[in-house]
Amino acid sequence: MIAGKRDDLDFRARDGWFRIEDRSVRAAGDPLSASLGRPGLWKALVGDHDTVVADVFEIPASVLDAAAANEGAGEGRAAIVAAARDWARATRPGGTISGWRAPDREDVEFFLPSGALLARCEGSPRQGGIVREDGRLALVFPVLPRLAADLSSARREWLRALLLDAQNNWRLVRIGVAATGETLAEVDLTGAPHAIVEPLVVAAADALRCVVEWLEPTVGLLADRTLASRALESAPARALRPT
Amino acid sequence: MKTPSPPAGLSRLRTERLDPLLERKLEEGFRRAAGSPAWRCRKLAEARDLCLLSQIAPARRLAVLSLDFREGLRAMLALRVPVPRRPAGEVSLVVDDLAVLGLTYPAEAIRMPQPGYRFVHVLSPSDVFHANVAAGPVQALCLGASLPAGIPVREIVLAAYGALSLQSVQVDEYDPVGVLNVEAARWWQANPSRIPLTRTPFLGEGA
Secondary structure (H helix, E strand, O other): OOOOOHHHOOOEEEOOEEEEEEOOOOOOOOOOOOOOOOOOOOEEEEOHHHOEEEEEEEEEHHHHHHHHHHHOOOOOHHHHHHHHHHHHHHOOOOOOOOOOOOOOHHHHHHHOOOOOOEEOOOOOOEEOEEEEEOOEEEEEEEEEOOOOOOOOHHHHHHHHHHHHHHHHHOOOOEEEEOOOOOEEEEEEOOOOOHHHHHHHHHHHHHHHHHHHHHHHHHHHHHHOOOOOOHHHOOOOOOOOOOO | OOOOOOOOOHHHHHOOOOOHHHHHHHHHHHHOOOOOHHHHHHHHHHHHHHHHHHHHOHHHOEEEEEEEOOOOEEEEEEEOOOEEEOOOOOOOOEEEOOEEEEEEEOHHHHOOOEEOOOOEEEEEOOOEOOOOEOOOOOEEEOOOOEEOOOOOHHHHHHHHHHHHOOOOOOOOOOOOOOOOOHHHHHHHHHOHHHOOOOOOOOOOOOO
16 A cells, blocks of 8 residues: 555555555665655665655565464464564654564574575675664675765766666665765664564575675776776666566 | 586676777667666676677687667677587487577566566577577577676676586476477486586687
8 A cells, every 4th residue: 555644654564575565754864864764664766867666564474474383373464564664664764663672683693594695796705794783784795885886977877877786676675875985885773673573584685695796896897997898988877667 | 506616707897908890889779769868778798798798708718799888788790609409300410519508687687686688689500409498499598596686797698608518508398498399308418428528618729
């Protein structure tokens, strides 16, 4: 269900995902720098000319199913879905998360299978990390270090188009450029109902590895200023089609 | 199916400077590329790797004859590799030293695993006699049950070299994975001394 009023936002189940899409809010600022560190799973979908066309919150149905199964004779799947919806509402702009405490780092590490935070990129494997503070939990992977100052503007445009494409088409994951200039991929679980944290941490690590491995061959080409390529010296025509 | 260990020297792909002629071929192809910026760039990265592979391969082992970026990435390749044939009407085996391959790398391949017969067809010779190559006009080469999402094009070429030279081959007709020509599978089962056709790795010197 798509709704303009924040409290009316609700999930629509489709293709194995629960999704809330909000077209009433247009995020201000650059979608590649404004969303990193934002609590929860909301992310901006970007259309042509860098316009944010929607905010979406998506969670795999398998995560909710696993959480419901873990709860056993607890409140069941409907309660898990309701808790996830409350989380989505609380992490909208203007929403608040109160009284939430991140699980212990040791617990999060225990949830993750061995190697879950290592993206096997051939050029340089990327080691992801857990960001855990009292009021924040996120998984973060490096995508690119700060770009060389003399990287051409056309190359930067190609990179930007690539990162926005990844942001639009890979679910769960947000891509952004940090204040340090480093490009990161993240899934922020801040405020997540505790029942879903374990399966969501695992799903988030899988999603992050996939997107980082998907990006690597191409960002490696685009960001390498020593590699001359006339093919990349004119900026791309934008044709972003958000899902 | 046995998997050969990766040949040494592929790290040169990261440092080698591309020949200007090949660079021009890439530019021309890229100009007509279709798809999202991400897919166009990925095709360029994969095609560039392919060109570099042809450049570092010894003994003119690989030549990129053409590149097409319009939908998926398509390439026509000349691969210097022993390739078993059985000409029509003959019972004896002939081994050629060159295969022309059609390689197709579809957009789905960077997101989802693909069946092993999805990528490579043998265009020439037209009478390949190999357990993992389909008989008939469309000679698909099967490189395994499934190839992982995002597999680099260069790995597909290395796998094709290993498969055609029978360094890596599946001849068990009762294991449907990989066998596309049962008659050839039986023949090669009965003639294991002919396997492999060469022990020279892709980046090794020699025929």
